[in-house]
Amino acid sequence: MGERDSHEGPSKGDAKFDIQKVADGVHVAVAAPAYKVNCNTAIIESDDGVVIVDTHSKPSAARLIVQELRGLTAKPVRYVVNTHFHWDHWHGNEVYPAAYPNAEIITNQITREAMATKGLKRIQDHIRQGPGEIAQIKANLATAGSGERRAQLADDLKHAEAYHAEVKALKPALPTMAFDRTMKLYRRDREIHLLYLGRAHTEGDVFVYLPKEKVVITGDAVIGWTPFMGDGYPADWATTLDRLAELDFTHMIMGHGEVAGRDWLRTFRGYVHDMVEAVRAEVMRGATLEEAQRRVPEALAPTYEKPFSAYGVYRPWRAGLLLNIERTYAMVS
Ligand SMILES: [Zn+2]
Structure with missing residues (x-):
């Protein structure tokens, strides 16, 4: 569009x-x-x-x-x-x-206010985490063999190093x-x-x-x-x-x-609403987080798995959904 x-x-x-x-x-x-x-x-x-x-x-x-x-x-x-x-x-x-x-x-x-507190702190977190992230990519690269995965890791390494330099210099x-x-x-x-x-x-x-x-x-x-x-x-x-x-x-x-357009807003709003209500119902019946994470995706998949998988492997639906259930479970219980 x-x-x-x-x-x-x-x-x-x-x-x-x-x-x-x-x-x-x-x-x-x-x-x-x-x-x-x-x-x-x-x-x-x-x-x-x-x-x-x-x-x-x-x-x-x-x-x-x-x-x-x-x-x-x-x-x-x-x-x-x-x-x-x-x-x-x-x-x-x-x-x-x-x-x-x-x-x-x-x-x-x-x-x-959130930028001045949490946002500035997160910059420091990124600066601190950079070297570990770079070391991890290098370790993976050392055992990667050749081919596509190696090229991907080499690319990641370049971007991780560039980001680390940028975030350290951030004003x-x-x-x-x-x-x-x-x-x-x-x-x-x-x-x-x-x-x-x-x-x-x-x-x-x-x-x-x-x-x-x-x-x-x-x-x-x-x-x-x-x-x-x-x-x-x-x-x-x-x-x-x-x-x-x-x-x-x-x-x-x-x-x-x-x-x-507005059709996507309806779908997206429906997902958020239905996910929250499903988690709420699980909490009401005394379900554990693990039970909610098993049952809620089954209930939502017929309606939402397809529209939320439009970006494919780049943003897998189910992995995001499990995190959403975890956050919602913590917030409503
Ligand atoms: Zn955001």
């Missing part, structure tokens, strides 16, 4: 994007699978400048977007929005104020502006609404809504495959998505995956 530009997608190191037009002046850079996952970026052009939503897992990926941007428009980036505090959505922030001195970084108060750029519930940017040619609709993927998910273009940018509250719930609020999630469904839109730019 979404009109596709026909040029080759830009790539550099671990980052590769497919830039697609979603509406007039609204583009998405859809991230290809990467060793260190990159999020999608939304690019919204207005009369006086550009709004960027989310900045990937590393500055080099954001720099690739800046490079592409110069081909799309001569206008400067004025605002960068972060949808939530996860590393793969804001580690590239520093690139924008460096390239565009007047750029402001915006999120809501809850997410800024974390926290948001320079924060709002409470809602912020609206009134540009001459469009409105851009930044909304808090309740807890879902994190405690502070920001949705970006373009009412005239009927486009919504969801961060990871909706993605193209099984959601990550490790920092999420499964029991609140479906209600937050019901508020999202009340908005008048036709296109969703999600945190990960291709541009989707």
Whole structure:
């Protein structure tokens, strides 16, 4: 979905994007699978400048977007929005104020707080974990023989080393502006609404809504495959998505995956709701986590396994589901 530009997608190191037009002046850079996952970026052009939503897992990926941007428009980036505090959505922030001195970084108060505490701590975790990760790949490489697996590991090693160097040199750029519930940017040619609709993927998910273009940018509250719930609020999630469904839109730019429509929101919301209710029922009858992890997938598979397997081995449904059940079990019991 979404009109596709026909040029080759830009790539550099671990980052590769497919830039697609979603509406007039609204583009998405859809991230290809990467060793260190990159999020999608939304690019919204207005009369006086550009709004960027989310900045990937590393500055080099954001720099690739800046490079592409110069081909799309001569206008400067004025605002960068972060949808939530996860590393793969804001580690590239520093690139924008460096390239565009007047750029402001915006999120809501809850997410800024999460970035300043959990986000900064996670950067330190990544720096600490890097050498072990690199050593592990080298050990695997030593016994890998030849062929495809060896090539894959050699590639992983290159990306792991590059990421380690980047994360050590990171100059974390926290948001320079924060709002409470809602912020609206009134540009001459469009409105851009930044909304808090309740807890879902994190405690502070920001949705970006373009009412005239009927486009919504969801961060990871909706993605193209099984959601990550490790920092999420499964029991609140479906209600937050019901508020999202009340908005008048036709296109969703999600945190990960291709541009989707309202049908995917219905499927995704159904999965979250049904999974939570099934786990709740297991908890009520006194089931252990292991029992819930055996029975809930059997109950959900007929409806959800196929739609949530669209990205195949890259994002296996069942592995994600088992983690979702674990998080939900812990949160409702
Ligand atoms: Zn996330």
